Amino acid sequence: MYQKLIGQASPGLFVILVDQSGSMVERYDNSTRAEFSALAVNRTIYEIIASCRKGEKVVDRCHLAVIGYGERTELILSGCPSQIENPPHGTMSLMRKVSDGAGGLLDVEMKLGVWVQPKAGNGTPMEAALGLAADLVEAWTRDNPDNFPPVVINISDGEPQDAAATRAAAQRLASYGTSDGRVLIYNCHIGTGGTEIRLPSNNNGLPDANARLLYDISSVIPDSLLPLAEQAGLSPQPGARGLMVNASPEALTKLLVFGSGSMKR
């Protein structure tokens, strides 16, 4: 299980859910949670498309969808790499340190596509977002029954407004899969207000009911994907779940790198 290679003949599906509720305006790593999440998601989309590039052309090795939830629950982005390689909101410049090949670092200005813009308002309709993701995944798995299963990554900073409905929607989402395994659901609760917990393998140390809910709806990382988590800089124990609680910006970035890493096998 979870062995199938992602390729043009057997594409993968990546769905990212982004919390756009009012609390996302709070400060987070020199910006706001909304801005940082949008940046991290844009980086992930960029990396996924970059790994679908074959020389000068792009190959449709996967499908991508981004769902925002807050004031509205909507599909912000959807398509194959060839359809979305030109970012709808242009590009932004980003300074990045790169190796100069001689042991030093160079500051270079790079361009990052803007597919998702930061947004914050209203409550946290996580159940609606998970429901929309479930609809998408249901259709996709029906059409791609033998591919690597879909990966769903949910980024949120708060409590779902309806815990019971959220649990039910997540269970429906988790019930879908392919012959290569069930849907993988990873959750990242971002925040700076408590002890950070990365990829827990039990719910003993979790701070509250909200964290326990996220633990319950997060997938156990399959053994075949544990090396990818290691490669992303995480140290998962066997049985670890794809969950971050009170995640720092670094932890959020690593979870996204790991979540989208199935592309790079």
Next chain:
Amino acid sequence: MFTVQTFLTSKEGESREDCEDSIHPVPGSAVGDGSAGAFAIADGVTTSFFGGLWARMLTERFAECPAAVFEQPWPDWLLRSQEQWQAAVCERAAAETANFYISNDVLSRRPASATFVGMLLDEPGADGAIPWRAQVLGDSCLFILGKDGPRSLPLTKSAEFSNLVHAAESYANDQGFAPQLYGTAPHGSEPPLVEGDTVLLATDALSKWLLLRAETGQPVWGTLLGLTGQAEFEALVEQARREAQQPMENDDVTLGIVRFGTPHAHYSEACFEPQPGPDPPPREPWRPPVLTPSPAPKSPAQRASARLQPGRWRVLLARVNRSSLVTPVLLGLVLTLAVVLIWQAVQQQQQEAKAAELTVRITTESAAADRLRESLEQAQTDALEVKKKFDRLQGDLVSTEERFRSVSGKFEAREQEWAKQRRELEVKTGNLALALKESERKAGIDRQSLEEAQSQITRLEAAQQAIAANLAAREQELKALREPSEPAPDPPATESPASPPLHTP
């Protein structure tokens, strides 16, 4: 002595040009007899940057001089291909058609990665056995189908294949992976190749599948050994991908077969019996849901004109006319309100027109800034390129200086050696001259002694002749004294019979 076949095919759903594996000899090339005795495969990592180009450069580099990969340190061997690859991607990033993905990847030095197997056969021994050596990096494998059973290097079990692959990278890297050397002594401890052996070079998907089949008691060596052409190879790969149990992964697949005579019989008998799973139902490729675009936000000027559309006013007035409260006072109020609204709308229109003008200016300025930024990026790329060239030249200069120093050192040492030898020769010459003079002097003395001896001999001979003459005279006198009583005897010989021949030294 041995024959070679090479095959290559791409992932299902991708074209042959998209294949990121590479093999030497190239399939269909005119080296089918394998006279060069050198074979290589490389597998460009799919998600790396221009991985296929990198894999091809590695096998081409190997083909140019197969022994070099065994004689040079690995980073030195890679260096030329790395420079070649870097120049190629810089050229692509500088092309007008380049997008920001390529520019970013060049600026951030995103590498290409590839696994590699390079094998070289050496001269056969007296018994006909062929020694060999191979450099192997990553999960591309070398299979030796020997008399006593198959052997695979470096991975020996299907479970050893993982997502993390050791590979050669297109930028020099201190933490880079190096290949493992295998072969017969002194390179390793493998047996030499003998009649009946077969060598297979295979990239990861095929290697893993071959091991899986062997582990489950269903080896397929015979099918590989019976391949006669590319079409058969592609059919085999397609069937292997359709297997119900343990299908081959959908990846680029490369195979090299080197046969040493007729393969051992037990391999030829192990053939693939396809047991395909159900055919996938024909279906349209999945299309992600199409997003309904939100209506484009109107510009301030459009919004203002929408508010002032005459139609809207007519509707408003019609509503007012229908009202039962049509009185002059109300009409006055309505008119006053309308005037106020019109005034506000005009004010707002003016402000929005200004805003629109500002927006246009901002757009123009942004475009100019973008152009400048692009120029700056281009300049940065150029500067980076120049710096790389400078670094390369500096590296060349340093190595030239080192070579010069090394040659100078050797020259000085040689010169000192020569000077020493010259001095020794001079001493020897002097000694010989002295010895010659001494010899000449001695020879002079000897010559003088000889002349003296000769003159003495001459004198002695003269004296001897004189004595002989004297003796003869005496005998004649004696004869004369005796003559009255006896007849005179014959006169004696003048030469002395005892006189020996003279030899000059």
